[in-house]
Amino acid sequence: MNSYMEQTENFVLHTYNRFPVVFESGQGVYLKDTDGKEYLDFAAGIAVMGLGYHYPGFDEALKGQINKLIHTSNLFYNVPLGDAAEKLIRVSGMSKVFFTNSGTEAIEGAIKAARKYAFLKGGKPGYEIIAMNHSFHGRSVGALSVTGNPHYQEAFKPLMDGVRFADFNDLESVKAQINEKTCAILLETVQGEGGIYPVKKEFLEGVRALCDEHDLLMILDEIQCGMGRCGEMFAWQAYGVKPDIMTSAKALGCGVPVGAFLLGEKAAANSLVPGDHGTTYGGNPFACAAAAKVLEIFEEQDIVGHVREVAPYLEQKLDELVEKYDCLLARRGMGLMQGVVIGNGKKVGEVVNAALAQGLIVISAGSDVLRLVPPLIIEKKHVDEMAEKLAAALN
Ligand SMILES: *Cc1c(COP(=O)(O)O)cnc(C)c1O
Numbered sequence: 531m532n533s534y535m536e537q538t539e540n541f542v543l544h545t546y547n548r549f550p551v552v553f554e555s556g557q558g559v560y561l562k563d564t565d566g567k568e569y570l571d572f573a574a575g576i577a578v579m580g581l582g583y584h585y586p587g588f589d590e591a592l593k594g595q596i597n598k599l600i601h602t603s604n605l606f607y608n609v610p611l612g613d614a615a616e617k618l619i620r621v622s623g624m625s626k627v628f629f630t631n632s633g634t635e636a637i638e639g640a641i642k643a644a645r646k647y648a649f650l651k652g653g654k655p656g657y658e659i660i661a662m663n664h665s666f667h668g669r670s671v672g673a674l675s676v677t678g679n680p681h682y683q684e685a686f687k688p689l690m691d692g693v694r695f696a697d698f699n700d701l702e703s704v705k706a707q708i709n710e711k712t713c714a715i716l717l718e719t720v721q722g723e724g725g726i727y728p729v730k731k732e733f734l735e736g737v738r739a740l741c742d743e744h745d746l747l748m749i750l751d752e753i754q755c756g757m758g759r760c761g762e763m764f765a766w767q768a769y770g771v772k773p774d775i776m777t778s779a780k781a782l783g784c785g786v787p788v789g790a791f792l793l794g795e796k797a798a799a800n801s802l803v804p805g806d807h808g809t810t811y812g813g814n815p816f817a818c819a820a821a822a823k824v825l826e827i828f829e830e831q832d833i834v835g836h837v838r839e840v841a842p843y844l845e846q847k848l849d850e851l852v853e854k855y856d857c858l859l860a861r862r863g864m865g866l867m868q869g870v871v872i873g874n875g876k877k878v879g880e881v882v883n884a885a886l887a888q889g890l891i892v893i894s895a896g897s898d899v900l901r902l903v904p905p906l907i908i909e910k911k912h913v914d915e916m917a918e919k920l921a922a923a924l925n
Contacts, residue, residue: 531564549886556583559905559912561891569886570915572904573893577722577754577867580781581827582905588784588823595819602815604808610818617825621763624776624792628802629813629821633753633779634668636789640716640775641672641690643793643801644747648713650800651745657713658692659749660704664896666723667716667751676716679724698727701736708740714747714775715740719765722754725896726862726869734771747774747797753789754867757781757824758834758906761841761865768864781906786820837906840913841865844902847917855924857881866906869899884923890916 534552552564559582561569574580581588595610602608615627630636641659648657661667661676668674674683675690683689692711697703698721715737721727741748750773755765757778762768764776774797779789789812793801811817828834845861848870852858857876863869872878878894885892895901904912 534564549883551886558582558584559908567889569889569891570912570919571891572902572908572916573891574781574903574905575785576780576893577759577903578780578783579785580757580759580833580906581784581824582907585784585827585907587827588820591819591823592786592816595816598815600814600816601811603810604813608813608815608818610815610822611813614813614818614822614825617822617829618778618782618790618792621825621828622776622792623772625795626798627790627792628807629818630779630789630791630809631787631811631817632668632789633777634670634673635809635812636753636777636779636791637667637673637676637751638670639791639802639807640749640751640777641676641714642807643775643791643797644714644749646801646806647747647797656692656711658694658709658711660694660696660707660712660715662698662717662721663695664698664721664724664727665716665718665751666721667718667753698724699730699733701733701740704737704740708744708746712744712746714749716749716751718751718753718755719769720755720760720864720867722867722901723895725871725899726867726901728760728765728862728864729769731769731771734766734769738771741774749773749775749777751777753777753779754903755864758828758837759865759867759903761834761838763828763834765864782824783817783820784824786817788817788821790821833906837865840908840910843910844868844904844908844913844916847913848902851917851920851924854921857924863902866902866904866908868902869895870902872898872900881920881923885920888919888923890919890923892920 531552553561554564555562663678665678667677675693678695694707696707752764774794777791848861857874859871859873893901
């Protein structure tokens with residue numbers, strides 16, 4: 531294991547303090563490291579591996595596409611692109627989709643679509659976006675500009691102009707930032723990196739009403755909380771509040787890099803046109819074959835229904851642990867996106883390391899939250915195993 535870690539540290543730019551584990555293979559909801567040690571995976575590659583490892587039929591679909599064609603460019607049509615798009619439009623109820631390679635690129639596209647919408651309406655540039663404090667939308671400069679975390683931004687200023695921040699779940703603070711230059715309000719339906727905070731229904735409805743009143747576009751970032759994780763295909767569907775633009779990525783390709791931004795009818799008809807936006811890789815046949823297969827499996831196997839069935843059991847088991855251990859202060863979350871606040875002198879990093887030693891992968895969110903975002907295919911027995919291992923780690 532050491533030689534792989536050393537080789538990586540010698541040649542890969544040091545932008546991550548990695549845990550000292552080298553993973554080599556996976557099966558279902560388990561990973562194996564190069565020493566043959568097995569881990570129960572409650573991180574899923576940061577909410578990416580919704581279907582776990584080697585879900586029946588998924589590898590075969592990828593291999594089948596590799597045998598045909600993996601790239602063509604967007605100057606031509608390809609076979610899986612329309613299929614993936616149709617399926618994603620069907621489950622989201624949105625109108626049009628643009629495929630990207632990552633979450634941050636999906637946010638870039640959403641920002642551009644919102645600004646173009648306002649530009650077409652007002653005839654001049656200079657429009658502003660209201661984003662939330664403690665949000666996370668990605669690391670490219672546009673997405674970083676709407677990420678409400680000064681620590682991530684500081685060294686890279688000046689960032690994109692025209693961004694104002696409001697407090698998540700505080701409608702008055704949003705209202706206070708609206709002016710004649712505002713074109714969109716952007717938020718995560720469930721804040722992920724910021725510490726697993728689900729949006730409050732009144733707040734989401736209030737933002738929707740403000741957007742309708744001022745003809746602003748409501749942009750929901752569903753990159754982490756979407757794709758079934760919160761018990762609906764997209765978390766906003768649980769609230770009955772529909773965005774004008776939404777972003778997806780992470781579990782959309784279940785390990786194959788693919789993201790997307792989707793526009794509702796109004797935004798689709800009045801924003802980006804040929805020449806406004808592009809990507810070399812985005813929507814390529816390989817990525818789209820992955821997304822199409824993921825969406826097919828979700829539908830045929832009712833993955834969302836399974837999440838709804840197993841999530842209450844995860845909540846119950848976590849609540850029991852919070853009850854029992856003084857260093858666990860609270861649990862919050864939605865579906866299979868759960869956070870446990872760590873305190874009373876314990877650091878979340880210590881808990882993550884102790885869990886790893888017990889053969890359990892969990893990660894952190896924010897400075898003091900233990901994040902559990904397992905593959906969506908976990909069963910009750912995996913929740914039991916997680917609870918035992920986490921208890922052993924805490925002991
Ligand atoms: C991970 C994440 C992103 C960024 O996605 P990348 O693929 O890392 O660029 C954006 N928004 C949210 C909510 C995320 O969780």
